Structure formats: structure tokens, C-alpha cells
Amino acid sequence: MSAFIADRTLVELVPLDASHVDHIMSWVNDREIVGNLAAFSGKPFTRDDELQYIAKMAVSKEDRVFSIFAPSAKSEERKYLGQCGIHQIFRRSRVARASLIVADRGDMGKGVGSAALARLLDVAFQAAPAGEALHKIWLMCFRENERARRTYARLGFIEEGVLREEYLHEDRHRDMVRMSVLAREWALPS
Numbered sequence: 001m002s003a004f005i006a007d008r009t010l011v012e013l014v015p016l017d018a019s020h021v022d023h024i025m026s027w028v029n030d031r032e033i034v035g036n037l038a039a040f041s042g043k044p045f046t047r048d049d050e051l052q053y054i055a056k057m058a059v060s061k062e063d064r065v066f067s068i069f070a071p072s073a074k075s076e077e078r079k080y081l082g083q084c085g086i087h088q089i090f091r092r093s094r095v096a097r098a099s100l101i102v103a104d105r106g107d108m109g110k111g112v113g114s115a116a117l118a119r120l121l122d123v124a125f126q127a128a129p130a131g132e133a134l135h136k137i138w139l140m141c142f143r144e145n146e147r148a149r150r151t152y153a154r155l156g157f158i159e160e161g162v163l164r165e166e167y168l169h170e171d172r173h174r175d176m177v178r179m180s181v182l183a184r185e186w187a188l189p190s
Helices: 018-025 047-059 112-126 146-154
Strands: 012-015 064-069 080-090 095-102 136-142 158-169 172-182
Touching (some): 018 047, 064 112, 095 112, 146 172
Antiparallel strands (some): 012 064, 064 080, 136 172
16 A cells, blocks of 8 residues: 555646647747657657657557646636656556556646646556556656655555666666556555
């Protein structure tokens, strides 16, 4: 059971949709938010790139991606907060990778990321794709990102190991820490 349960009421997860593309474009090329995500493509992401990604995720059997919004009675008035997802779903072992982006620095440090990750873990461990709950969720973060590592640890993630000089960021190879949480360690809401 996780030692800390985030305030899930802070966020709503909405399945990724093409109507969210302009929200995504507000951060996807911002190096302060995503590091060098664009380095994978070798160029900044365009609106068309993002629309293609959204279409690909809509039919993917290995991914479930959500936009994060602040709850509101009227869906058109919801504040966009970021993205999260379950990726690389390996059904045989029931293991997958989590991703999370809080899109605006002004929303960081307010519990949004913890709440979104808690909701994502709820989805993964109780209503996963193909009707099977997942067994394990893992993620990666920069070794020097102590804040993220503390947040993940509060949610019950355990450090599994360090991948030395795994990721090139700002002209330097960085160590990455892999962390995970098992379904039996996660406190599902009652």
C-alpha cells in the first residue's frame, strides 16, 4: 500500500483527443517543460506531428493516453493541466510504463502531478486495456531530479536501478533512474 495518497479530486483524466492538440502545442517544444523530447525527432514538433501522434495513440493497443484537466461542471471551462499515459503495455507480463507532463510551471508543486499519477495508477491497476488489470507500472526520471524521485516515492514507487549515462540532455549524457510500483502496493480508492 502506498504511503501517500494524492488528492485525486484536483484532476480529471480525459482520453486524448484531436481537440486537445492546441493545448499540447503550448508545451511540447518548451525545453524547460520536456527537456529535449524533440531530440527524438531531430526537429521541433509541428501541429501536424501532434495530430498524427494523437491518431496513432487512438488506435494503439500498447498505449492509453490522457489529457489532464482541472475538474469543472462545464467541460469547455476546464483548465488544461498536462498529459499522462500508460505506454509500452506488455500484456503477457501485465507491465507498462507511465508518463506524466505538467504543462505549465505555474501548476507545478501544487499536487497536480501527484493527483494525475494517482488517477493513472487507478486506471492501470483496475480497468486496464483488454479488461486486464496491470501488475506493474514503471517510469524513468533523471537521477538528479530529486523532486520527481521524492514525489514518485511518496506515491509508492520503488527505485529499481540506475541506467548510467542513458539519455543525452543539454549536451551531456544523464543517468536515468527506473522506478516502479506493483498493483498490490497501490491503494485503490474505495
